[in-house]
Amino acid sequence: MKFSEIQKQIIDLIKRSNKILILPSSPIDGDSIGSALSIYTILKKLGKEVTVASSERIPDLLNFLPKTQVINPSLVSSKDFIITLDTRKIQVQEINTEAGENKLNIVITPKEGRISESDISFNEGQEEYELIITVDTADLKQLRKIYEDNMDMFHEVPVINIDHHISNEHYGKVNYVDIMSASTTELLLPLFEQMEEIFEEELIDEDVATLLLTGIITDTGSFQNSNTTPKAFAHAAQLIAYGARQQEIIQHIYKTKQLSQLKLWGRVLSKIQTDDKYKIVWSSVTQQDFKDTKSKEEETADIIDELMTNAPGAEVVLLLKEKSNGTISGSIRTTSTEVDASNIAEMFGGGGHSRAAGFVIKDGEFRKHEDEIMNKVRNYQKERLNIIESQEDDEEKPMIDVKKLLAQVKEAEKAVGSMPKPEEVEKFKKTEEESNLNLKVPKHESEYQTEDPKQEGAKKQEPSHEQIFKYRFED
Ligand SMILES: [Mn+2]
Secondary structure: OOHHHHHHHHHHHHHHOOEEEEEEOOOOOHHHHHHHHHHHHHHHHOOOEEEEEOOOOOOHHHOOOOOHHHEEOOOOOOOOEEEEEOOOOOOEEEEEEEEEOOEEEEEEEEOOOOOOHHHEEEEEOOOOOOEEEEEOOOOHHHHOHHHHOOHHHHHHOOEEEEEOOOOOOOOOOEEEEOOOOOOHHHHHHHHHHHHHHHHOOOOOOHHHHHHHHHHHHHHOOOOOOOOOOHHHHHHHHHHHHOOOOHHHHHHHHHHHHHHHHHHHHHHHHHOOEEEOOOOEEEEEEOHHHHHHHOOOHHHHOOHHHHHHHHOOOOOEEEEEEEOOOOOEEEEEEEOOOOOOHHHHHHOOOOEEOOOEEEEEEOOOOHHHHHHHHHHHHHHHHHHHHOOOOOOOOOOOOOOOOHHHHHHHHHHHHHHHOOOOOHHHHHOOOOOHHHHHHHOOOOOOHHHOOOOOHHHHHHHOOOOOHHHHHHHHHHO
């Protein structure tokens, strides 16, 4: 089916619905939040009752976006069973519940007279929503708690599925899925323009344009990833013409975030310690490091995985973090199927998965604990590898090339200052028609590479993105 027809179907469903639920995928990223909040803004303008819900935390660096405060952490339960009393004739004095063995009495005491069966009716809780719109969500499971707690709702209420992931499962009543699109927000722009025409109303304002551009910028890594098509540039230019605040996005997402994270990564690298005999690589982050690099605790989330990718010779990769609440948390990754990360975490009262696990030690001196922890991990590996302490290790390559990595960080720090400027994007400005004609479309899925972490997760088997994320969530 042509995209223009799908867009019409979507608009028809929106026309017929009043209570609309919008669900961004988890973890929340620039594309999912930009999509959800732009649809929210547009539907509000059309006078709809709109709810945006996500059980996930909104990353701090996306909080600058307009309307992030409308996102609800959960949905009102629709599983309620309602007992209705006709109060036209009878007034209620008091309602009580009495729990008996295997039963519960609901006792209604009237002010006067008697309540009869004909005064009472029973109702199952109404489904609150008439339409669900999921954005940037390849699979309903990605909605996590919202889906797990409300599975029935997804069978009963029509779902519009708007997404650009190859792995999309087409679970919607209407599936507006284009894997050639660099972001989900890119799909929304033509839809919103169509809506402007049909509803004869100006809908795309500066906030909407900013939200849509955020999705394109974050999903293309600021026009650097290989999924940056000419169309993505054209749409970005169009959004800037609509008043999208590109510099604001770059400032918040790249200039502040990446630089601090790069510096933190540099810190972690400079503190790396390796144990070649027991194949362990570890490092630590203290409160001082966060202060010095102006980074936040949550920015360590990627660092453990970065460490693991760069230490192919290590079996156990460990990062210890001194948290602001006085606890010490450890993240463990293993590269070998022989080592179970959760077993190591369990030694410190934690847990997780075989490849990704973690633990928390409540109050304690960081340095002292670091030594204790590392001794235990070393012993774990010693027993497992059956190495005799005196045995001389033969020459082996170092497990991680810290020098090379530090040089890369320096390079990256320089590069962060040179993001594309509006006039560079302007060069690619074309009409929609032109851009369609010139669009070079990769023929095979394999040619289509994306840096989208959700897509990455779908490809990688062990540990899956979900596992790592789950762990981070517990972290
Ligand atoms: Mn996306």
